[in-house]
Amino acid sequence: MFEIRDKQFLIDCGEGTQIRMRQIGLKTNRMGHVFISHLHGDHVFGLIGIISSFGMLNRTADLHIHSLPELENLLKPQLNFFCEDLPFKVIFHPFNPKQSEVIYEDRSVQIKTIPLKHRVPCCGFLFEEKQGDRHIIREMIDFHEIPVSFIHKIKQGADYMKPDGEVISNEILTKPANVPIRFAYCSDTAYSEKIIPLIEGVDLLFHEATFLEEDIARAKTTMHSTAHQAAQIAAKAQVKKLILGHYSARYSNKKLFLNEAKEIFENTFCAEDLAEFEL
């Protein structure tokens, strides 16, 4: 799950997701949008349970599901049967996995798809915070007796002209806005340099690392990545931080993934159940 400016976005929904959500005490109404990267069970099977439980908890906010077009037909029979009296709407938003497109936008965030390379059509997601307002310096606003009605424009960068004609430069009245955060989620995918232009310089890249480099042959046939490859993408895209995840159950020691990736990209971390990363 990705949280930004008090909004929560769920990315993929394997079986047991609702159990994890209860563990972290998630409020049901705050998560409005779910993004499903591709239609393999480990990314989908938890959806019906979440929707059904939201219904029993009397959630009222609409739930938007962004996914490949087929998902609606797969889920509808179960929704109709198991969730017929939902107190909220479930709205499907299909996307085209062949090209990057904006699939969500509000005042503070824009979300784009990142076409990936997998056995089935699959997209990652790029979360981009929009440039926020500049921060006003309260003392200077008071000192220059700037009316409240003008504050909004000043936050957006305008200078202020006093009644006597004197111009106060915006730089005197404000401090720079926060640098917008960018987060890219790329799973499941084989090694693909095509994604680099889209994720260049992001603050955080989640990249799958299903295998270790010793099993690169298996990574190729199943169209997954190794930890080594994930780190290569991170290095080439000059991201700030890399998080690995989606490890195959065949490995018992996550440290091996971390060590392999760190040889190429130092600022790497391993995703674990319930782990939190702050930006």
Added chain:
Amino acid sequence: MFEIRDKQFLIDCGEGTQIRMRQIGLKTNRMGHVFISHLHGDHVFGLIGIISSFGMLNRTADLHIHSLPELENLLKPQLNFFCEDLPFKVIFHPFNPKQSEVIYEDRSVQIKTIPLKHRVPCCGFLFEEKQGDRHIIREMIDFHEIPVSFIHKIKQGADYMKPDGEVISNEILTKPANVPIRFAYCSDTAYSEKIIPLIEGVDLLFHEATFLEEDIARAKTTMHSTAHQAAQIAAKAQVKKLILGHYSARYSNKKLFLNEAKEIFENTFCAEDLAEFEL
């Protein structure tokens, strides 16, 4: 899950069941039959995940699902899409929820439905071990020089006639067979005395207790039982042991259920995740 004579039967399959199964180290091929009491999500949503995971683990034994007829149509679209290359067959066996019927039988076990009283059609399940063979007393078999070819008949109760015409009574050669075990699973259900003739004297009764007696009004509208009512059924059916379960999330203390039931039926226990009960 109910295990008898090395066979495992799964009863109901809520979300996360496969996670629990991994925790107890279940072998995938030994569980051949799944019994679904009714079509509410908390009894069904884990099925697709189990089937899909069995496929990835290369299970080869057929999987039989006993349920209301509608389940096949609800699951088929997902099976076709997510599990198209399963290395085993999934075979649906619909039952009629209006009358008790034998839905499974092999040399050692018979399983019957127990029609329950719920908001939707719903059945419990009665597992009855068949009368097993008598246990031979090895020393007496040797002493009377009984040929191996005759052992099977002696286990089934036959006397043995020696070549000289002397008859050795079966009671000298064997000890009684084990007393067959009977287990009844009744969930979800409102209080219903109609089930008593079917479950009379069982070794173990699992009976739902969603509410405490203080919320009996709510139990009535939702067609669930209170701990008090479950104990009443156990007492009237003269079962040997009662296990309560299916508690509403509104109560944080399971002890309250236990205390309430024990006032009426002393030999009561509370089901918990991963708890095991031996018969």
